[in-house]
Amino acid sequence: MRAKKLILFVTIFAIAGVSLAIFQEQQKPREAIEIKQKTVLKIGTTNFVKVDNIIKDYYFSIFAAVLTHESLATIDERGNIVPHLVSWYTNDSRNWTLKLIANSTWHDGKPLTVEDIEFTIEYLKEKDPSYAVHFGFIESVDVIDSSTLLVRLNREWSMFPTVLLVPRLIPKHVWSKVDDPSTYSGPDRNIGSGPFIFESFDPASGKIRYIANKNYWKGSPSVDEVEITCFKTTDAMLMALKRGDIDITYAYAAGIDPMYVPALLKEKNISFIIMPNFGVDNSLWFNFQRYPYNITEFRIAISYALDYESYVNLITAGYGRVPTRGWIPDTWWYYSEKPKLARNISLATSILESMGFSDKDGDGWRDYPDGKPFKMGLLVRSDIPVNLRLAELVKRDLEDVKIRVEILPVDLSTFKTLVERTKDYDTLISRTTFWGMLTHAGAGTLYFDSRNMGWANVNDADYHKIVDEILRTHDQSQLKELYGKLQDLYAEKMYAIPLYWGEIIQPYRSDMIEGLIYDPMHGILNKKTLLSVKVKQ
């Protein structure tokens, strides 16, 4: 009995000792920071980085685009593409002249030249699968003089400046010696010309560190260091935000799920930046080349069956709006006003009945006009909880008009394969990014056109004609007219139904930082923020 008591005492003593030591250790870093007076912007993200290679790791490359590397063009606060390192002009949408306007240097001190730009385009086009796609239309790049480049495309493309947003410029003197950039791990692999210099990546703790580039051509960053911590769950990331371990959370082209907002509102030190989404939040996409989704009346009937107000309330927690029939949100450059979507079950029912979609076998569900049972497949990504919830709501609404729906949750790889490669789906739920909205002929054409990514798989001749005209013209008034026609077509034909227009919700520690600026493409983490953000001491 005495031995038992002794063991119990020793155990309690050991646990108390370890806890105390840990607690004291936890206090140490804060003291250290106070002494050094070094300002560190601490960012938490669920965009998980695996390897510090801009060619290989998608999310590391996203961070590189903002912190360590530079692109040729950038985005202003209204979503317009504006010059960054170069300005551009064209007379025919096929030959584009680029003028180097920045006096930028690489992190190793060497100047950034037009030869580096030429090299970046040619090297990445040859070596990297995604850049091979981005630069696929580039026929040639020629250096004209020390500040001028001529880029010749293999076809007319008015939206070419979107490509100038893409490259992370890399130094020729480093990469010309590297045959396979996807496996290169030399110490100079992350040399860029951006406002921060890559310092380290520790896969164990998931921390990436960057130090300020005091020689950055647009001015010295306002913080000394940036530390990004990768989290595997949003819950853990938000706990870190509440504790003050991180200053802001970040997710590329997205904010946090609105469902987390009520709990965060109780925290007095956490504030929010709420911005309109420049992409289109989740839409219901129809496979235009599959019956009956190729019938305009059918798609319109579906649009009347959906309860948009409930999506705004239940999915965005009120941080969103009911969209219009024109699909494109009012953040788009050439937005034209269209009627708001609204639920009208009797109208949906009468359209379906007039098309012959009625309950013929008496089982309570609508059948095809020829009597065969009808069931709509709804493909949705299983790794996005919001989309799963939304799919259940869409199913609920369509069941109100007696349409049987089968939700098909699949992982990202399967989703992409079914939707973009084999085109084996009836309908799907997915969102667009701002970058995606700009690509191809802009206005989301990337997601509609069957000749491109084409989630809606639209091979409608009227649609292709407008898209091709947009691709050819660089006249702004003509572009405005064409985009107007495109939105008319979206509203009239409803190739896809926007389910809600959400807002980007960005929480941050207002007691720890100030001076955040929002960018439609990269969100809260962008070069303007890095030059203006202040870490409070």
Next chain:
Amino acid sequence: MMRLLKSFLKYFSLILIIVTLNFMLPRVMPGDPMVFIFGEEIYGIAVNNPELFAQFVEKYGLNLPLIEQYRIHIINFFTGDWGYSFSFGRPVFEIIAERLPFTLLLTFPATLMSLAIGIAIGLRIGWRPNRISSRITTSICLLIHSVPSYWLSMVFLLVFSLWLRFVPVGGAPRPDSTLIEAISHLILPFSVLLLFNTAYIAMIVRGLTVEVSEEEFIATAISKGLKHWKFSIRHLLRPSLPPLIFLTAIELGFTLSGALLVEIVFNWPGIGYTMLQAVVERDYPLIHATFTIVAVAVITANAIGDLLTGFLDPRVRNNGDIEN
């Protein structure tokens, strides 16, 4: 000797089957590794450019007939050339060597400790199952085992990290961490695993003990007046050793596969999450390597368990099987 040879052949065939399955399964899964090779935003554009798409499919050897891919896979497996990860762009051995120590640091001590504590608790509550203390302990073990590990991990994080602020919100310690810092990162995931494994093992040992305690030789042992711990080890534990050794072998074998949900909640950079990433991204070389290593570890542990059982139990040693 013959028994050893038979065992070796049995386990070698098993490994061959596993290597084959690890090759086949990811390939019969829906999805395409090219999604992550091109990038999720680009894949849909790339498939509309068949020439370009084919060029990169060929670069990764995915254009070869399946039988040819399998032939290369088997040769590479037995020559130790397990290739480069599609998603990391690094040799798979390098990735495993980086992640496995974190997994073992967490799971190995937790498993060993839970075996010791679980057996002790199991013996105690199994010997007198109707005592109030035994019933309470059994209920606690059942409760712990039936609660999802993900949920318990979140509760631990909430209490010890957010409210009490004793420990950081997950992640492994940085290379320059002190011992105390390292412990502060390890203590929560370790505790969750320890609790879960202990509850599980205790319940199994309890069941075995209850069964053994009804045997006649137990009454004889009691009548000899042995001390409780001597009696427990000699008479209660010993007859349960063969199934316990197998249980231990399997538990230790699975320590290599990590603890996926615990790794996710605590942001632990172990092999379990790496396996999940490999599957999600259809990273064939990494799937082959990680799943094969785990399977081989489990088989090896089983083989050792097999040998030990033979050593401890004459019935197995003589007949190659346990007689009833």
